[in-house]
Amino acid sequence: MRQFWEVLVFSYRDRLRAKVFLYTTLFAIALLVLLMSIPKLQAMFSDGEDQYVVVDLTGQYINMQNPEEFKKQVTLSIGEVRGEGDEKQLRDSLEDEATEWEGYFLIEQPAADKPPVLKAIVHSMPSLEDVQSLQNYVQLRYTMQVAANINMTPEQLEQLMGRVELQITDDLSQSENEAVMNNYIPVYAMIMFLSLSIIGFGSAVATAVAAEKGSRIMEVMITKVRPLWLMFGKITGVGLAGLTQIALIAVATFAFSQVLYEGPIEVGTFRLDLSTLEASMLIYFLIFYLLGYFFYATMFAAVGSLVSRSEEVNQVIMPITMTFMVAMYATMIALSTPEHDYVVIASFVPIFTPLMMLVRIGMTDVPTIQVLASIAVLVASILAFCWIAAKIYRVGVLTYGKRPTWKEIYIAIKMYRV
Numbered sequence: 001m002r003q004f005w006e007v008l009v010f011s012y013r014d015r016l017r018a019k020v021f022l023y024t025t026l027f028a029i030a031l032l033v034l035l036m037s038i039p040k041l042q043a044m045f046s047d048g049e050d051q052y053v054v055v056d057l058t059g060q061y062i063n064m065q066n067p068e069e070f071k072k073q074v075t076l077s078i079g080e081v082r083g084e085g086d087e088k089q090l091r092d093s094l095e096d097e098a099t100e101w102e103g104y105f106l107i108e109q110p111a112a113d114k115p116p117v118l119k120a121i122v123h124s125m126p127s128l129e130d131v132q133s134l135q136n137y138v139q140l141r142y143t144m145q146v147a148a149n150i151n152m153t154p155e156q157l158e159q160l161m162g163r164v165e166l167q168i169t170d171d172l173s174q175s176e177n178e179a180v181m182n183n184y185i186p187v188y189a190m191i192m193f194l195s196l197s198i199i200g201f202g203s204a205v206a207t208a209v210a211a212e213k214g215s216r217i218m219e220v221m222i223t224k225v226r227p228l229w230l231m232f233g234k235i236t237g238v239g240l241a242g243l244t245q246i247a248l249i250a251v252a253t254f255a256f257s258q259v260l261y262e263g264p265i266e267v268g269t270f271r272l273d274l275s276t277l278e279a280s281m282l283i284y285f286l287i288f289y290l291l292g293y294f295f296y297a298t299m300f301a302a303v304g305s306l307v308s309r310s311e312e313v314n315q316v317i318m319p320i321t322m323t324f325m326v327a328m329y330a331t332m333i334a335l336s337t338p339e340h341d342y343v344v345i346a347s348f349v350p351i352f353t354p355l356m357m358l359v360r361i362g363m364t365d366v367p368t369i370q371v372l373a374s375i376a377v378l379v380a381s382i383l384a385f386c387w388i389a390a391k392i393y394r395v396g397v398l399t400y401g402k403r404p405t406w407k408e409i410y411i412a413i414k415m416y417r418v
Contacts, residue, residue, distance in 0.1 A: 004229040004236075011237025013209070016244065032253045035393050036260055050102035052078030052126065054134070055090070058109040058116060059083055061141045074137050074366045076105075076130040082233035091121050102126075107138055112267065115142055183281075187362035188335060190285050191355055195328045198354075199321060201242040202296045224296050231390050239290075240247060264298030284361050284371070291378045292354025296324060297307055323351060331355040338363035347374055350381040 015021060054070075056062040062070050062103045069082035079101060090104045103122025109119060118135055125131065147156070208232075225233075303316045329350065334343045338359050347356040347370075360366045 003225045004233045007225060007230055007233025008237045009241070011074045012240050015204075015208075015238055015241035020167065025248055028245075028249045029252045031401060032249070033256050036253070037256055037283045048180045050124070051077045051100070052122065052124070053090075053101050054078055054107070055082045055085040055104055056107045058107055058157070060109070060145065061107055061116065061138055070137070073133075074130070075133040076126055087119075087121070094121065094123060094286045105134060110274060113283050114374065136144045151352045158276065181386065183362045184335065187359060190358060190362070191328075191335075192333055194354065194358070195324070197242060197246065197289070198293055198296050201293060201323060202300040202320070203313070203317060204242070205238050205297045206300040206317050207310055208234065208238060208300055209304035210307050210313050222404050227345055231298070231301050235294065235301055238249060239293050239297065261391060281362055285358060287375065287376075288354045288358055291375065291382065295350060295354070298382065298385045298389045302392040305392065316381075327355055331359055334359045335363070348377055 031092065054076075056061065056064075062081055062083075064083045065083070070081060071078050077130070085104070085106070087106065090106070094101075102124060103120065106119040106121065108117045115140055118138055120131075127297065243404060299320050300317055303320065304313055306315060307316055332358060334346070337343065343356055343360060346352040347360055349356075353374050357366075359372065361371065
């Protein structure tokens, strides 16, 4: 065990002292701070919300004596209401850079027996919801006008304008659905964070092993330290350095977000509110993050020992990376169907477990026994992979010039003691 701690401390310190650790940490903090600052910068330099002009060429649908009442009934941002205007002149005015309006909406009546037409002359269209609110307003006024022309009584008009009301009673899933929607973005953020970390730090393990092998340090270390402690110590050291980097980035980002925002972290339209998550979810995230890292890092370390140069690492880790990408893609699909049978089954398959079980815990009510079972399966898989990977590691780190053949790896697994 002493050998393990010595390798761990050496790997951890070596990783922290590397310039790339400092540069990547500062870059990540600067990038996240910049992203969080974008909404504030946009608000600082923006002239305000885009406003539109509504022109009622019919004179029938908007009360020009009280235009403010009309503005209150639509969600469109209206800067001015007019009762007359020429389409060509309005179109030409939009080409003038000095204009303060984003566009015009014209209400026209092609014929007395035809419904009105809402015509848009704009630089950029507002949201569909805003346009529909204006369209619904004109539609309502037209319906009331037709009803008056055919001498429809107020009671008949009320029946005509009546809406079908949806009443939901005793919906036991309502609170669960609300919780699912509240957890969706935090769980999605956790999945992305876990995926990028495992791939990034796993690749770092493979690169570190190949670099030490290329410098011939391994020839000395392998005679002093058992392969299992050597490999596991390096994996743990790099993993702790990664957690240190993550903690620094998280603390700096959170501190800056508290200066900019009160409450949830906002990056553009992305809103992350960790207060909606239970403490148990955060604990499970840490557990599956560590187990997922060790599961994949053992494979990265084993294949990293098969090459003699850092330049060859990307080629040998490609199968592991592709396997993880499949798991990540399946997890993205599972976010929309967390209770599907394939998600439940996949959460017990080691290559899917770290991601799939997080989705199930965050989006559904998972029995504790299933969570514990998935953790047990993942721990058993890690121990099995460590035993196999350590044997591959032993034959790999001492093989230069060519990669070990499958036969040599098989013999190592059968014969060598770890």
